[in-house]
Amino acid sequence: MAIDSDAPTMAAASDTAKKPIAKDSNTPTESEDEEIKYAKPGTLCGVHNVYQTKPDENEETSWSKDLPETIIDPAEDAESAQYALIVRNVKCYDGRKSLSIHSIVIQSEFLKTFLGKVLEGYPGITVTLERLEFTAPFKPLVHRWEDFLKAREEEELDETTKEHVDLLHKILEEELRDILARKKDLIRNGVITHSLLWTLFEPDDVVIATVGGRRNAYLFTDDAINCRTKAIILEVKFVEFDGDDFGYSDDRFEVPVFIGTTPITSLPAFPLRYHPDKESIRESLIARGKVWEQHKGYHYKQYEGTATGFLDDDKTKKFHVKSRIIIDTEAFNVFHPHKSIWVWGDLPEELTDEHRLVASSSVWGYSLRDKEWLRFHLDGTSEIQWNSAAFDSLVLPKEQENLKDLILAFAKSHSMSSFDDVVQGKGRGIIMQLSGPPGVGKTMTAESVAEVMQVPLYAMSAGDLGSEAYKVENNLKDILRMIPKWGAVLLLDEADVFMEARTSADLQRNELVSIFLRMLEYYEGILFLTTNRADEIDPAFESRIHVSLAYQNLDFTSRRHVWCQFLARSANTEVFSEEELDRLAAVELNGRQIKNMLKTAGLLAWSQKKDLNIEHVQTVLTLRKSAKPA
Structure with missing residues (x-):
């Protein structure tokens, strides 16, 4: 059957197939004495229609040249x-x-x-x-x-x-x-059935849900059925920040199948208009949205509460965080790419109240104590209470007191300096080496500088970086990119493994030292390196370190000062006589040991329901002395 390109009707097409086609047109012909001859495949300019047959006993269909008998004219026409x-x-x-x-x-x-x-x-x-x-x-x-x-x-x-x-x-x-x-x-009656749940939700309805004990608002977008469980999926959107722009992010709530009716307000999510206190809820959510909007960009805050971490397999992990945190969604996306935050839609730089109403209740960032990228609840954040006296409380021997001013001067000057090396990007950092025995104030020096400058302190040890060269390099790359972005002070505690002189006997450690040296060349922030073995560091570090300070063991005067400082924070110092303070200062302890002694003595006093006094401290000192090997 050959049909020309003018596409005749189905009936006409059927008739055309029965007519003999002229031989001189290169098309098939037939006679009583000869077989039908066909044109070469694909050469006729026309359409050959075939039609699907009814399903057979196996529910299978095929194709036929014959027009189906059940075919009917289309229902929609000019009539x-x-x-x-x-x-x-x-x-x-x-x-x-x-x-x-x-x-x-x-x-x-x-x-x-x-x-x-x-x-x-x-x-x-x-x-x-x-x-x-x-x-x-x-x-x-x-x-x-x-x-x-x-x-x-x-x-x-x-x-x-x-x-x-x-x-x-x-x-x-x-x-x-x-x-x-x-x-x-x-x-x-304030209730709904599962089958009529869809009648409650109109697209762009403001719906509310309680997640993690916090009420949030969303805009309803659509619903769907879980084919396996028959639960209803409520798809919603809310306003989020991706580090650059505001936009919408998607979420969903599942309503499992239930029998009979259930109160509307007991649903996992329901339209705000059905809440009896909808006006006050609306006002409180808009007020929270205004606060959330102000947290876009970078912020340094105190946090206490639960936070959520994200693992590589999309599972989540709960953390209890009591730490200073960096709120920075842009950095979260850069350094936490497997769970980056993205948004869609075009929202203004300054949100309206309708946007604030459905704004997220979370912020994204980094916990400095936990060393984790997390999602934090906005209501767990607070302003940092800076310890303005931190640097003054740093105790050094009298002949080293002037070093405190030198350290602080270097740190403050860095924030105002535009100095660059011959090679662009090199030599912009300030690196200070603090050496000496444990407990003499090396770590506290870095902490105090960060406190006075009111900037984050990122403290880490060699163990945080790993021991394999490629892991150390990757971890250092991230950290040395991250810290200058926040204007933070970096403290690498017990950095001996990265600074010890290279030898021909330990090639793996040599590689770690080389990587560390190379990274320091391009570091742009303030770095404190603490070590207990300053005389064993590699000579190559001498040209990279701007200030090198050697701390000595605390003398009697310094120890007495430390005892007084810690006692002033934990007890009434007037309870301790001058003679008792002298007796305590005579015991050769470092600053960390003194702090631990007082902490233990305080627990002993608490268990006895008494105020801390010299007897408690003396008991702990006696226990320490008896525990020391002969």
């Missing part, structure tokens, strides 16, 4: 186009009626104009389309049914529009009567 509405009906099996409406096509321009007002702002509906179609269960019309009735009664409609609206109302009222009545009755 159907005359009518205001096309209503498609299907068989109904609920026992109450024989037919139900599958869909309605709105063809009346009068109706389109009317529905444009009723459905204004309803997502996904464009009433000006030439073909405006609604499909059962007619969600937009169920959601806006009260608006439909109000507009039908109150608006001044011309005669034709009123006739068309009345016609649509009659059809919908008959079809939706049961759903609308049940919805009204359920809402009046």
Whole structure:
């Protein structure tokens, strides 16, 4: 069967196939004495139609040249186009009626104009389309049914529009009567059934949910059915910040199948309008959104509470954090790429109250104590209470007191300096080496500098970086990129393994030292290196270290000062006489040991329900002395 490109009707095509085709046209011919001859494959300019057959006993189909006997003319044509509405009906099996409406096509321009007002702002509906179609269960019309009735009664409609609206109302009222009545009755009683849950949620409804003990608001977008569990999935969006811009992020809540009715307010998420205290909730969420909006960009805060960490397999881990934190979504995305924060949509740089209402209640950043990238709850953050006396409380032997001013001067000058090396990007950092025995104030020096400058302190040890060369290099790269971005002070405690002189006997450690030296060349921040073995460091460090300070063991005067300082924080120093303080200072302890002695003595006093006194401290000192090996 060959059909020309003018595409004749199916009947004509069938007739064409039966006609002999002229031999001189290179097409098949037939006679009583010779077989049909066909043109070369693909050479005829035409269309060959085939038709799918009915399924056989195995529910399989094939293709045939013959037109199906059950073929019917299309239902929509010039005749159907005359009518205001096309209503498609299907068989109904609920026992109450024989037919139900599958869909309605709105063809009346009068109706389109009317529905444009009723459905204004309803997502996904464009009433000006030439073909405006609604499909059962007619969600937009169920959601806006009260608006439909109000507009039908109150608006001044011309005669034709009123006739068309009345016609649509009659059809919908008959079809939706049961759903609308049940919805009204359920809402009046403050409950809902699982099957009619969809009637509560209109796209862009403000819905509220309690997550992690905190109330959040979202905008409803859509619902879906979990095919396996039959639970209803409520898809929502909320305002988030990706480090550069505000936008929307998506979330979802699952409503498991339940029997009978359940209170609307007991759902995992429900429209705010059904809450009895909706106005005060709205105000409080907008107020929180304003605070959240102010936390975009970089912020240094105190935090106490739970936080969420994200593992590589998309699982989460809870942390209890009591630490200073860096809020920085941009850095979170850079250094935590497997769970980066992204948004969609175009929102203004300054949010409106409607945006603030559905803003996130979380911020993203880094816990300095836990060394973890986490999601923090906004209500767990607070302003840092700076210890302005931290640097003054640093105790050094009298002949070294002037070194404190030198250290602080170097640190402060770095923030104002624009010095650069011959090679751009090199030599911009300030590196200070602090050497000496344990407990003499090396670590506290770095802590005090950060406190006075009111900047973050990032403290780490060699163990945090690892021992394998490639891990050390990768970890250092991230840290040395991160710290200058925050203007932080970096403390590498017990850095001996990276600074010890290279030898031919330990090639692996030599590689670690070389990597560390190379990284220091391009570091742009303030770095404190502490070591207990200053005389064993590699000579190459001498040209990279700006200040090198050697701390000595605390003398009597320094120890007495330390005892007084710690006692002033934990007890009434007037309880201790001058003689008792002298006796304590006479014991050769370093600063860390003194702090631990007082902490233990304080626990002993607490267990006895007494104020801390010299007897408690003496008991701990005696225990320490008896525990020391002979």
